[in-house]
Amino acid sequence: MIVYLGIDLGSTTSKAIILDPTGEIIGRGITNTRSDYNVAAEIARMEAEFNSRFSLLRRRVEADGGSPVEWARIFDLLDSRFHFLQYLSRHERLATAMTDSIKHDSSRADLAERLQAALQQTLEAIRTRFFDGQVNSTSQFFRDLFSATFMRMIDKFDRLTFDRLVSVYDRSINPVENQIISFDFAELTERSLELMPAETGIVWPLIRKYLREVAAISLDPTDYIGTGYGRQLLPFEEKHIKSEILCHALGAHDYFPETRTVLDIGGQDTKAIQVDEHGLVTSFQMNDRCAAGCGRYLGYIADEMSISVSELGPLAMAADHETNICSTCTVFAGAELREHLNLGERKENVLAGLHLAIVQRAFALLARSGGARNEFTFTGGVARNAAVVKYVSNMTRTNYGELTINLHPDSIFMGALGAAIFGLRRKGAHA
Amino acid sequence: MGLTMDVQKENSMIKQKQMLSDHFMALSQVKETGKKVAYTFVPGNLTELITAFDMLPVYPEINSLQSGMRKKSGDFIREAEDVGYPEDVCSYVKCDIGMMLQGNIGPTDQLLPSPDILLLSYTGCFVFMKWFENLRRLYPHAEIAMLHIPYQADGRVDPAAVKYIKDQLTKDVIPKFEKVAGKRLSDTVLAECLSRSAVAEDLLMNVFESARHKPSPIDAYFGGVYYIGPIFTSFRGSPACVGYYEELWKEVQYRIAHKLGPITPDGAITEEKYRLVVEGPPNWTNFRDFWKLFYDHGAVFVGSTYTRVGGLYDYGFRHSPDDPLGSLAEYCLGCYTNRNLPQRIELIEKFITDCDADGLVINSIKSCNSFSAGQLAMMRDIEERRGIPVGFIETDLVDPRYYSYSNIKNRLDSFFQMLEQRKELQPRARVIA
Numbered sequence: 001m002i003v004y005l006g007i008d009l010g011s012t013t014s015k016a017i018i019l020d021p022t023g024e025i026i027g028r029g030i031t032n033t034r035s036d037y038n039v040a041a042e043i044a045r046m047e048a049e050f051n052s053r054f055s056l057l058r059r060r061v062e063a064d065g066g067s068p069v070e071w072a073r074i075f076d077l078l079d080s081r082f083h084f085l086q087y088l089s090r091h092e093r094l095a096t097a098m099t100d101s102i103k104h105d106s107s108r109a110d111l112a113e114r115l116q117a118a119l120q121q122t123l124e125a126i127r128t129r130f131f132d133g134q135v136n137s138t139s140q141f142f143r144d145l146f147s148a149t150f151m152r153m154i155d156k157f158d159r160l161t162f163d164r165l166v167s168v169y170d171r172s173i174n175p176v177e178n179q180i181i182s183f184d185f186a187e188l189t190e191r192s193l194e195l196m197p198a199e200t201g202i203v204w205p206l207i208r209k210y211l212r213e214v215a216a217i218s219l220d221p222t223d224y225i226g227t228g229y230g231r232q233l234l235p236f237e238e239k240h241i242k243s244e245i246l247c248h249a250l251g252a253h254d255y256f257p258e259t260r261t262v263l264d265i266g267g268q269d270t271k272a273i274q275v276d277e278h279g280l281v282t283s284f285q286m287n288d289r290c291a292a293g294c295g296r297y298l299g300y301i302a303d304e305m306s307i308s309v310s311e312l313g314p315l316a317m318a319a320d321h322e323t324n325i326c327s328t329c330t331v332f333a334g335a336e337l338r339e340h341l342n343l344g345e346r347k348e349n350v351l352a353g354l355h356l357a358i359v360q361r362a363f364a365l366l367a368r369s370g371g372a373r374n375e376f377t378f379t380g381g382v383a384r385n386a387a388v389v390k391y392v393s394n395m396t397r398t399n400y401g402e403l404t405i406n407l408h409p410d411s412i413f414m415g416a417l418g419a420a421i422f423g424l425r426r427k428g429a430h431a
Numbered sequence: 432m433g434l435t436m437d438v439q440k441e442n443s444m445i446k447q448k449q450m451l452s453d454h455f456m457a458l459s460q461v462k463e464t465g466k467k468v469a470y471t472f473v474p475g476n477l478t479e480l481i482t483a484f485d486m487l488p489v490y491p492e493i494n495s496l497q498s499g500m501r502k503k504s505g506d507f508i509r510e511a512e513d514v515g516y517p518e519d520v521c522s523y524v525k526c527d528i529g530m531m532l533q534g535n536i537g538p539t540d541q542l543l544p545s546p547d548i549l550l551l552s553y554t555g556c557f558v559f560m561k562w563f564e565n566l567r568r569l570y571p572h573a574e575i576a577m578l579h580i581p582y583q584a585d586g587r588v589d590p591a592a593v594k595y596i597k598d599q600l601t602k603d604v605i606p607k608f609e610k611v612a613g614k615r616l617s618d619t620v621l622a623e624c625l626s627r628s629a630v631a632e633d634l635l636m637n638v639f640e641s642a643r644h645k646p647s648p649i650d651a652y653f654g655g656v657y658y659i660g661p662i663f664t665s666f667r668g669s670p671a672c673v674g675y676y677e678e679l680w681k682e683v684q685y686r687i688a689h690k691l692g693p694i695t696p697d698g699a700i701t702e703e704k705y706r707l708v709v710e711g712p713p714n715w716t717n718f719r720d721f722w723k724l725f726y727d728h729g730a731v732f733v734g735s736t737y738t739r740v741g742g743l744y745d746y747g748f749r750h751s752p753d754d755p756l757g758s759l760a761e762y763c764l765g766c767y768t769n770r771n772l773p774q775r776i777e778l779i780e781k782f783i784t785d786c787d788a789d790g791l792v793i794n795s796i797k798s799c800n801s802f803s804a805g806q807l808a809m810m811r812d813i814e815e816r817r818g819i820p821v822g823f824i825e826t827d828l829v830d831p832r833y834y835s836y837s838n839i840k841n842r843l844d845s846f847f848q849m850l851e852q853r854k855e856l857q858p859r860a861r862v863i864a
Contacts, residue, residue, distance in 0.1 A: 243845035246852065274814075281849050283814055283821050288838055370811050 003052070005221035006420030007041050008247065008413075009033065009230035012267030012295055013381060014040040016048035017416040018219065019424055023254075027052030028413055032141040033267075036178040037233045041226070043180065044416075049219050053185050054079060056217060060210040061203070074203055076133060081192035084130035088123070089181050090142050095119045097172040107164070114161055115168070118153040125149050131195075140310075143177055148308060186215035223423035227415050229269065245273055245284045247418030252377040253279030254421055255414075256406045260373040263366055263392070264414065265382035267295040270362045272369035285369035290329070293361025295382045297330045301354055304334045305347065312351060316387035319352030328361065352387060359391040363399065372396055375404040379411040441694070443679040447660055450675065452539065454665050458487055459541035467611055470546040470566065470573075473741045475554040475580055475763030479624035479668040479750065480605070484612040488665045489543060491562070495526040497538035499715030499829030507533065508830055521558045522798040522830035524565070531569055548574040548611045550604070555582060555768030556801050576607045580763045586774050588764050596760035622752035624668030629749040631662055634676035636744050641683050642733035642786050646703035648686035650693040652732035653722040656713060663741030668750075695726045704729030705850050708782040710775070710806060711794035712737045714826035717834045721826070724840060728847045732792075734782025736775065739767040745778065772805045776812050783817055790820045790850050797825055797833045820853065822846030 003026070008015040010033060018027035029047025033040045058075055098119070102111055126149055129135045135145060147169065154165045189211055193204050226234040227247040234241065252262040253275055262273040268291040273284040287293055302309045323340050325333060333354060340350045366372060376396055382388050393405055410417070461468060467486045471477065473493065481488045498504040507529025508522055514532065516525050530536070537543040549570070551563040560577075567575060578599055581592045605616055638658055642651045649655070658679060666672040686692075692700035696719050707725070709732050714721045725732070739745065743765045751758040763769070767778070782788060793810055795803045810821045824842050827833035 243841075243848045245845040246848050280852055281820070281845070282818075283810070283823070284845065285823060286838075286842065288825055289835060368807055370814070 001217055001219065002222045003219055004420045004423040005045065005048070005224040006247070006416040006418065006423065007044060007224065007226045007228075007234065008244065008415035008419060009037055009041055009226065009228040009234060010267055010381070010415070011229045011269075012299070013412065014044040014228070014230075015413050015416040016041075016044035017413055017420045018048045018052045018221070019417075019420045021424070023421065023424055025410075025413075025417065026055045028410070030412065032143055033230065034143075034177050035174060037230045038235060039178050039180055040230075041234055046180075046183075050082070050183075050185060052219055053214050053217070054082075057189075057207065057210055057214045060214065061206050064206060064209070074200060074207075077196055077200065078189070078192055078207075080130050080133055080135075081195040082188055084127060084195070085188055085191055086181075086183060087126065087130065087142060087145070089183070090176065091119075091123055091126075091146065093179065093181070094146065094172060094176045097176050098168050101168050101172055102164075105164075108161060111161065111164060114154075114157060115165060118150060118165065121153045122146065122150045125153070143173060144308070147173070184215075186211055189215075221423070223426055225419035225423045227419040229266075242419055242422050244415050245271055245286075246281055247415045247422065248379060249273045249275040249281045249284075249418065250279045250421050251414030251416070251418035252379055252406070254417060255408050255410070256375055256377050258375045258404070259377040259406060261366070261369075261371070261376045262414075263362060263372070263376070263378050264380040265294060265358075265362055265378075265388070266380045267299075270294050270365055270380075272362075272366040274370050274373070283369060285365050287361075287365055292328050292330050292333070293358050293365065295380070297333065297354075297358050298382065298385065300330050300334060301337065301351070304337060305351075312355075313385035313387045315348050316351040316355045317390070319346070319348040321349055321352070322356045323350045323353035325350075325353040325357040328357075333357065355385070355387040356391050358382075359388060359395055362392075363395050367399075372400040372403060375406055376400070377406040377408075379408075379414040381412050383407060383411040441682050443675060443682055444657065446671075446675050446678055447657065450661060450666060450671050454487070455537055455539040455541050458489065458537070458544055461487065461544045467547040468544045469548045469550050469608075469611075470563075471550040472552055472554070472556075472559055473663050474556065474768040475552055475766040476663065476667075476741060477550065477552065477578070477604075477759055477763075478665060479621060479628060480600075480608065480616075480759065481550070482665075482668055483616060483621040483624055484608050484614070486547075486608070486612060487544075489546065490664055491527040491566075492523045493664055494530060494537055494543070495523040495829050496715045498526050498530055499831075500718055501538065502716065502831075503530075504716060504829035505831045519798065519800075521562075522828050522833075524558060524562045526829045527562070528565060528569075531566075545570050546573045548576060548607060550576050550578065550608075552578045552580060552763060554580045554763055554766055555770075558801065574607050574611050576604045578604055578763070580769055583764060583770050583774065586771050588761055592764055593757055593760045596763060597756045600756050600759065618755070621755050625750040625752045625755055625758065627670060627673050628662075628668045629751065631667060631672045631676045632744050632749050634673070634680045635659070635662055637680050638676070638683050639738070639745075640785075641687055644687050645706075645787070646690060646692045646700070647706065647731050647733050647786070648683050648691060648693060650695070650700075650726075650732050651738060652709050652713065652735040653695070653718075653725070654693050655732070655735050655738040659738050659741060693731060695722065697723070697726070700726055700729060700731060702729050703731050705790060705847070706731055706733045706786060706788045707790050707792055708732065708734040708779055708786070708788045709792045709794065710736045710779060710809065711796060711802070712740070712799075712828060713794065714834055715829050716827070716831040717836070720836065721834075721839070724843050728843075730847070733786035733788055734779070736767055736778055736782075739778070742766045743770075743778075745781065768802065772809060775805070776809050779809070779813060780817065783813075783819065788819070789853075790822065790846070791817075792822045792824065792846070795823065795825045797827045798830055799828065820846065820849040822849075 002021045004019040006017045014031055014033045016029040020026050027048040028051050029044040031043040154162050225242050226236045227242045227244045231241050248264045249262055252259050264271045270287045270293050274282045276282050302312055323345050337350055378392050469481045469486050470489045473490050504526040508525045510529035510532050511525035535543045549563050553559055641648050661672045661675045692703050707730050742762050748765055793806050795806050814821050824839050
C-alpha cells in the first residue's frame with residue numbers, strides 16, 4: 001500500500017510516523033537514540049511498521065464486526081504481549097552477553113549463579129508489568145526497563161557483587177542495544193495470542209482471519225523524510241532530509257492549523273518557531289551552545305537524585321512552592337539542588353524550582369523569537385512532564401495573556417509527523 | 432580587506448593587494464622615512480585629513496580582522512585575557528591588545544610602528560573610547576585627539592552637530608595633527624583628496640548598485656568586504672584608490688554584460704538561487720567556511736549593512752572639496768554605526784526593495800554588545816513589514832571559540848529550506864510594502 005514515512009532522530013529518542021495516502025497516521029514508533037543512529041532509526045521504523053499493521057488489522061476486524069467487542073482493550077492486551085515478546089528476545093541476548101562476560105571470572109564463586117537469579121527475577125517482574133498493562137513500547141525502552149528492574153534485583157547483594165554485576169551490565173548493554181533483531185509480524189502476533197487471557201479466545205479466530213493478509217501488505221514507504229538532530233547521519237540522500245524546525249512546525253500545524261507559535265523542548269535543544277497560516281516557518285530561534293533549558297537538564301537532575309525521569313514531574317507537582325534556582329547551567333543546578341536539600345528544603349519544592357528554571361530558559365528563547373501568539377502549541381519530549389506543562393501554561397498566560405495552548409499526546413511525534421507530511425505533500429505535488 | 436585569499440584573482444584584487452603591501456611597507460620604514468603615524472578607527476574615519484598631513488593611518492580593528500583571517504586571533508585574545516581582559520570584551524580589542532603585547536607585528540609579518548597620535552573618532556561604538564584608553568597606557572608618548580560624534584538619535588544630520596564637529600576639528604584635532612606633523616594643514620591638498628574621494632565613492636556606489644541586476648554580478652557581503660577595503664582604510668582620497676575602483680567597476684560591468692554571477696573561492700556562482708540581504712559583520716576566523724555555507728546553496732548577498740560601516744553613500748552623500756570640514760563632519764555622522772535603529776531598518780528595507788531580495792540574514796556578534804543590541808527588534812520589524820524569512824545566526828568577529836560550525840549550519844539549513852518552501856508553495860507570498 002502507499003505509505004509515507006517520517007523519521008525524527010532526536011538526541012534522546014528516535015521517532016517514526018507512517019501516514020496513509022489520506023494523511024492519517026497509521027503507525028507510531030519510538031525508541032531511545034543510541035550510539036548507532038542507524039539502529040535507532042531502524043528500530044523506530046520497525047515499531048511504526050508493526051504499529052501500522054495493528055492499525056490495519058484492527059480496521060479489518062472492526063469492519064467485519066459481529067458481536068460488539070471491546071476492540072481497544074483487546075488490541076491493548078495484544079500489543080503488550082507483542083512487545084513483551086520483543087523484550088524477551090532482547091533480554092535473552094543481553095542475558096547471554098552478560099553470562100558470557102563473566103565466564104572466566106573466578107573472583108567470586110557464586111557470581112554466575114547470582115547473575116542467573118537476578119536475570120530470571122528481572123524477567124519475571126517485567127513480564128508481570130507488561131501483562132498488567134503497566135508498560136508499553138512507548139513509555140519505557142528496553143534499556144531503561146531492564147536496568148531499573150535489574151538494579152533493584154541486585155541491590156540486595158553485597159557491595160562487591162553489586163558493583164561487579166553493574167559493570168557486567170554496563171559492558172554488555174551497548175553491543176546488545178546496537179543490534180537489530182528482525183521479527184516476523186504474523187508469527188509474533190500468533191505467539192502473542194497464545195499469551196492472551198483465555199476469556200478473549202472468542203475473538204482470536206477473527207484476528208487470525210485477517211492476520212496473514214495484513215502481514216503480507218507491503219509497507220515500504222512511497223517516500224520518506226528524515227529529520228532531527230541526527231538527520232545528517234541517516235543513510236538518506238539529501239532530498240530525503242529536512243530541517244527539524246520545518247518538520248516540527250508542519251507537524252504542529254497539521255494537528256492545530258491555527259497555531260502561530262510552536263515551542264518545542266527536546267533533549268538537547270529548544271526551538272521557538274513562528275509559523276504562518278500555511279504551516280510555513282516565518283522565523284525561529286534555537287538555544288546556542290548550552291542545553292540548560294532542555295530535556296537533558298531534567299535527565300541530569302534525575303540522575304543526581306537517583307530517580308527516573310518520569311518520576312520528576314509528579315514529584316514537582318506535589319510542591320507547595322518553587323525553590324528559587326538561580327543557575328542557568330545544568331551542572332551548577334545539580335550543585336544548587338544538593339545545597340537546598342542539605343539546608344532541609346523538601347525535594348518536591350526544589351524539583352518544582354528546577355522545572356520552573358527550565359521553562360524560564362525556554363521562555364527567554366521564545367521572547368527572542370517574537371513571543372507566543374495564538375494559538376500556542378507546546379511540543380517535544382518534555383511536554384509529557386506535567387510540571388513543565390503547568391509552568392508553560394502559567395508563564396504563557398502571565399506573559400502573553402489568554403492564548404489557546406495546544407498540547408497533544410502525540411507531541412513527541414510532531415517532528416516525525418511533519419517529516420512524513422513533507423513526503424506526502426511532495427508526492428501530491430508531483431502526482 | 433583581505434590579504435589571504437588564495438583563489439581566483441581579478442586585476443582589482445591584485446591591485447588592492449599591492450596597495451596594502453606598499454602601505455605596510457611604508458609603515459615598517461617610518462624610522463628611515465620619518466613619516467608620522469596616526470592610529471584611528473574605520474567608522475567615520477578621517478583618512479583624507481591624515482594623508483593631507485602626509486601621515487600614515489593604522490586601523491586597529493583592521494589589524495584584528497586580518498589576524499582573524501590569518502588564524503592568529505585566538506592566540507592574541509588569550510594573551511589579552513592573560514593580562515586581565517574578561518571573556519565578554521570585544522574580541523577586536525583583545526586581539527589588537529594581544530598583538531601589541533606580542534610585539535606589534537602586523538598582518539604582513541612586518542613590525543607596525545608605534546602611534547605618534549591616537550585619533551579617537553567616537554562613532555556609535557562605546558568600546559572605542561576604552562580601547563584607546565588602553566592604547567594610551569601602551570603608548571604614553573603619543574598625542575591624543577578625541578573627536579566626539581553625536582549619535583544620530585533622531586535619525587537626521589543636525590546642523591548643530593555638524594558645527595560641533597567642525598569646531599572640534601578646527602580647535603583641537605587639526606592643531607594637534609599640525610603639532611605632530613610639524614606643519615600646517617594645506618587646504619589645497621585636503622580639497623584635492625576630497626575630490627578624489629568623491630570620484631571613488633561614485634564608483635563604489637556603481638559597484639554596490641550593480642546587485643540590482645539578476646543575476647547579481649557581485650556578492651555585496653563576502654565580496655563587498657574586499658570592495659570596501661581601499662575606501663574605508665588607508666587609501667580614500669589617493670589616486671591609487673580611484674584607480675582601484677575604476678578597475679573594479681570595469682570588471683563588474685563585464686560581469687553584468689555577460690550575466691555572470693559573483694566570484695567565490697570555488698569559482699563563479701553559476702546559478703543564483705537566493706538573493707539575500709545581511710545585517711552584521713562577517714566572521715573573520717572562518718571567513719571562507721562561512722562564505723561557503725552560503726554559496727553552496729547558490730545564495731548571493733545583494734545588500735549588506737556592514738559594508739556601510741566606514742561611511743554611507745546610498746543616500747547621496749559624497750565628500751566635497753567645496754566644504755571640506757563640513758563634509759568630513761557629515762561623513763562621520765552618517766556612518767552605519769552612528770545611525771539609529773529605524774535608520775538601520777530603513778537601509779535594510781531599501782536593499783530588500785531595490786535588489787528584490789528573498790530573505791534577510793542577521794549575523795549577531797557575540798562579543799559586540801553595542802552593535803548587536805537592537806538586532807532582534809530589527810528582525811521582528813522587518814519580518815512583520817516585509818513578510819520575508821529572516822535567518823538569525825550568531826558568530827563572532829575574531830574569537831574562534833565563538834564560531835560553531837554545526838550550530839550555524841543547522842540554522843542556515845533551516846533558513847534555506849524556509850526560503851525554498853516559500854518559493855515552492857507561495858510564489859507570490861512576498862509582500863512589497
